[in-house]
Amino acid sequence: MSALLLIEQILNGLQSGVMLFLMAAGLTLVFGVMGLINLAHGSLYMVGAFAAAGAAAATGSFVVALVAALAAAAAAGALIEMLVIRRLYERDHLDQVLATFALILILSEGTRWLFGSFPLYLDVPDWLSGSVTLPGGIQYPLYRLAIIVVGLAVAAGLFGLISRTRLGIRIRAGEADREMIAALGVDISKLYTMVFALGAALAGLAGALVGAIQSVQVGMGEPVLILAFVVIVIGGIGSIKGAFIGALLVGLTETLGGVLLPQLFGLFMDPSAATTVGASLASMAIYILMAVVLIWRPSGLFGVRA
Amino acid sequence: MKMTKLAALAAATMLAGMPAAWAEGVKVGMITTLSGGGAGLGIDARDGFMLAVKLAGRDDLDVVIEDDQRKPEIAVQLADKMIQSEKVDVLTGIIWSNLAMAVVPAAVAQGKFYLSVNAAPSALAGKGCNPNYFSVSYQNDNLHEAAGAYLAKAGFKKPFILAPNYPAGKDSLTGMKRFYTGELAGEVYTKLGQTDYAAEIAQIRASGADSVFFFLPGGMGISFMKQYADSGVNLPVVGPAFSFDQGILGAVGQAALGVKNTSQWSKDIDNAANKAFVDGFQAEYGRLPSLYAAQGFDTANLLISAMNKADVKDADAFRAALKEADFPSVRGKFSFASNNHPIQDIYVREVVMEGDVITNKIVDTAMTDHANAYVDACKM
Structure with a gap:
């Protein structure tokens, strides 16, 4: 394999990593601050993608579509938090899993009822379509570069928010000791709604960005949700930094594993068997990575909880 | 009375x-x-x-x-x-x-x-x-066999073929190769449910292929076609009808135009x-x-x-x-x-624009009076 192809594949891994980060950030914040397992996070990703496809079809503008995705997912998140999630904080994890699983079914069928059973159309805007030539002669799609830039910018913004703003202080305090900050006069239920809406908005943004190059359809969020859980387990639950490193690790492992493993087996097996074995092993690669990380650090790379 | x-x-x-x-x-x-x-x-x-x-x-x-x-x-x-x-x-x-x-x-x-x-x-x-x-x-296997037959008939010499890593995906590539026996530029099994094909598209670009055959049903095919169209790889694409059927074409959009797909039915x-x-x-x-x-x-x-x-x-x-x-x-x-x-009969359809609707029209016949490879194995 040439060096150029390898660099291109690393960029691909990076791109899928930053999108995973947008998903995992919300999931890890909600889990860290509220102690809640939210299976419906993938549905918020779907809500974002559908809102973007709807807005793009109505206005033709991709920027409006992104804004619509953020707004719709944040609104859906806030609504879900106030109507359902709020009643679950005191319950055990099994109840949370059951209730949020029910939310997946409700949101999926609700979306199907609103938008129909067929996949929707959402495309890359003209000003971001096509590919650019990077130094070294790599042809790379402009839209994927844009996704990497947006993802990194959001990550930087989120770090700033958590470490430098009052809201960030409250979020970190909420993670450390939620009774204490409630006693200190912070309106904890408002904080929870905000954190949940923030996580939902990030998931919605990821859904809209990815929806333009993938398919906007019911159930699109669940496969991503599984990966996002792997990411937060690797990174350490509750840690934004962990989610970022974990997302990049998972993105790179998945992309490079899928490309390199079949070629590795091709060195000593016949091509057809090598593709089969390599592809099967590549599907397992991220779970093997997770197992290795957990053996080495049982609470994840940057996990704070024992 | x-x-x-x-x-x-x-x-x-x-x-x-x-x-x-x-x-x-x-x-x-x-x-x-x-x-x-x-x-x-x-x-x-x-x-x-x-x-x-x-x-x-x-x-x-x-x-x-x-x-x-x-x-x-x-x-x-x-x-x-x-x-x-x-x-x-x-x-x-x-x-x-x-x-x-x-x-x-x-x-x-x-x-x-x-x-x-x-x-x-x-x-x-x-x-x-x-x-x-x-x-x-x-x-x-039928539509895949027909796609293989069409690739051979149309004179392609080096197709790159891909399908998901599950039984129907393996049947697909086997069926395709039953009627296309020439050289392959590459053969890749993707993960079932995969939505990002940047890695595979990069491999296609580097492989020196002259065409692409893929079987990626449902959302997988929509994702692949959109990303393929945006990648600047302009090789002809051939596949079974599943990724180019009426229910899906609306979501793929213009990216699908010109693609040849095999089907036993078409609205024309x-x-x-x-x-x-x-x-x-x-x-x-x-x-x-x-x-x-x-x-x-x-x-x-x-x-x-x-x-x-x-x-x-x-x-x-x-x-x-x-x-x-x-x-x-x-x-x-x-x-x-x-x-x-x-x-x-199994036809070759091309994805075309009719007015403002994206749909298929028949351009060729891939196979005539085609049955299947399992007739002899069936004893009844």
Whole structure:
């Protein structure tokens, strides 16, 4: 394999990593601050993608579509938090899993009822379509570069928010000791709604960005949700930094594993068997990575909880 | 007197309206996917089936429809319920091969008929064939075989081929290679459900291929085509109809234009049955029909043709009537091979823009009177 192809594949891994980060950030914040397992996070990703496809079809503008995705997912998140999630904080994890699983079914069928059973159309805007030539002669799609830039910018913004703003202080305090900050006069239920809406908005943004190059359809969020859980387990639950490193690790492992493993087996097996074995092993690669990380650090790379 | 005449007329009309086969009619259990990600396919198959029932005006055909949610265990429960408490005579509707494998062998073993509107795995065509199981759609390998035959015929020398890493994906590449025996630029199995194909597209670019063959059903194909179109790799694409069917083209958009795909049906096949189907479907449901709708429509018409000839309670006669396939298929000619799978022509369609609708038109015939590779393995 040439060096150029390898660099291109690393960029691909990076791109899928930053999108995973947008998903995992919300999931890890909600889990860290509220102690809640939210299976419906993938549905918020779907809500974002559908809102973007709807807005793009109505206005033709991709920027409006992104804004619509953020707004719709944040609104859906806030609504879900106030109507359902709020009643679950005191319950055990099994109840949370059951209730949020029910939310997946409700949101999926609700979306199907609103938008129909067929996949929707959402495309890359003209000003971001096509590919650019990077130094070294790599042809790379402009839209994927844009996704990497947006993802990194959001990550930087989120770090700033958590470490430098009052809201960030409250979020970190909420993670450390939620009774204490409630006693200190912070309106904890408002904080929870905000954190949940923030996580939902990030998931919605990821859904809209990815929806333009993938398919906007019911159930699109669940496969991503599984990966996002792997990411937060690797990174350490509750840690934004962990989610970022974990997302990049998972993105790179998945992309490079899928490309390199079949070629590795091709060195000593016949091509057809090598593709089969390599592809099967590549599907397992991220779970093997997770197992290795957990053996080495049982609470994840940057996990704070024992 | 007048009243008597009227009553006699009514009785005569009723009699004329009755099927030649006497009894209380046929009860059909349709198990198909109506919710979740793959719902579009099941809904189209159901709508096509019900349209044929409606056009035929058969009120002695009772259809019970249930949603399998694309889950094998639910499909099995529904089949048990339909056979035991609803007492259906015929089962149909399953879209996915893994669900068909869970339901069909048990249903035909209990003496029920199964007519497939879509799924037709090789296991049910070869050794596991059964006289009560008929596939009205195709044998799963058919469209892939036709794509391979077309690639060879069109003179491509180095296709890059990819499919998901699961049984139907492996059958796809095997079927394709059965009729394309030349050199390959690369052969890749992707993860089932994969949505990002940047890595594979980079491999295609680097491989020196002269064409791309892919089988990526559902959302996978939408993702691949959009990303492929945006990548600047401009090699011709050939694939089975699944990723270029009417229900999906709207979501792929212009990225699909010019792609060649193989299908046993297209809305521009010129015969009276197809015209009635396409017009009727649009009038009834307000959208263009898909391949799955066409298969559902043919399945219902096959069933109705058998009902006109025999009573479903007389299993031998009914089976023989089904096997005759004496119905006006939307595909034109249609007959069953000895393993109860179709012998039919498979066309090459091109994705084109008609007005502001993206759709398919036939540009070539890939295979004529094609049956399947499992005929000899089936002993019945």
